[in-house]
Amino acid sequence: MKTYRFHDIQSHINRHNLLTPLDVLLVGGTGTxxxxxxNALFESTIAKVGDGVDPETQKISDHSLHDYLRFHDSAGLGDGKENDYNHSKNITWELLKICIDDKNDEYGFIDLVMVLLDGGSRDLGTAFNLLESVVLRSIEPQRIIVAINQADMAMKGRHWNYHVNKPEPELIKFLDEKSLSVKKRINESTGLNINKPIYYSAKFSYNINALVDHIIHHFPKNRRIVNNT
Ligand SMILES: Nc1nc2c(ncn2[C@@H]2O[C@H](COP(=O)(O)OP(=O)(O)O)[C@@H](O)[C@H]2O)c(=O)[nH]1
Ligand SMILES: [Mg+2]
Known part of the structure; x- marks a missing residue:
């Protein structure tokens, strides 16, 4: 993924005179x-899997894909009330962080937030809550991306073709419906009108290109102004 659409990313940033790199914050419940x-985006093990509950990883860590795109992994929510409170505070703090350009003007540090949902779970409450009470309070709706991971588990593993690591038609239909229903439910609970979420499987590297396309599609056209007052 380091080279995938590199020139598109580079030229978008140059054309709109954005600050480099673009910064994407990943948020979502623990285990999403x-x-x-x-790891799927970087095609190597850069982040420890399954250690969401380790207090050591509750900090936000950053990973540069290349000079133009950087990701920030916030530890998840859903590890208990006190941790959730700290996570929410960390995310808010990250979203209000500013950077200063060479003319001494201030801009938001994070350009986009990607909210990850677990496609294998029926409970989307944590994610919706996070969207409503944390993310939407600190960043404009156009800068929010929603993506559904664990596409392979959406029907509890049924209709996933393990030979080619792709969904069969039944599962594709199910996933398409699921992503439309997520779009609808987000609209009902937050008023937010997002694009239809992309679905993918990090474990089987399925639709990772589409995930990057989805991110590029949401690239901002201007620098982010943060109103801290
Ligand atoms: N079946 C399946 N499992 C996944 C997928 N992505 C992550 N997992 C598993 O879900 C668990 C939590 O993953 P992790 O990346 O640590 O989630 P995080 O807490 O959000 O960082 C691990 O056991 C992963 O192997 C996926 O696409 N499909
Ligand atoms: Mg993690």
């Missing part, structure tokens, strides 16, 4: 697959 998603 944030670390696995990073």
């Amino acid at each position: 697959g944030k670390s696995s998603t990073l």
Whole structure:
């Protein structure tokens, strides 16, 4: 993925005079697959999988794909009330962070937030809550991306073709419906009108190109102004 659409990414940033790199913050409940998603995007083990509950990893860590795109892995929510409170605070703090350009003007440090959902779970409450009470309070809706991981588990592993690591038609249909229903439910619970979420599987590196396409599609056209007052 380091070379995938590199020139598109580079030229978008130059054309719109954005600050480099573009910074994408990954958020989502523990176990949705944030670390696995990073590993799939980087095609190597850069983040530890399955250690969301380790207090050591509750900090936000950053990973540069290349000079133009950087990801930030926030540890997940859903590890208990006190941890959730700290996570929410960390995310808010990260979203309000600013950087200063060579003319001494201030801009938001994070350009985009990608909210990850677990496609294998029926409970989307944690993610919706996070969207509503944390993310949407600190960043404009156009800068929010929603993506569904664990596409392979959406029907509990049924209709996933393990030989080619792709969904069979039944599962594709199910996933398409699921992503439309997520779009609809987000609209009902937050008023937010997002694009239809992409679905992918970090574990089987399925649709990772489409995930990058989805991110590029949401690239901002201007630098982010943060109103801290
Ligand atoms: N079946 C399946 N399991 C996944 C996928 N992505 C992550 N997992 C598993 O889900 C668990 C949590 O993943 P992790 O990346 O640590 O989630 P995080 O807490 O959001 O960083 C691990 O056991 C992963 O192997 C996926 O696409 N499919
Ligand atoms: Mg993790």
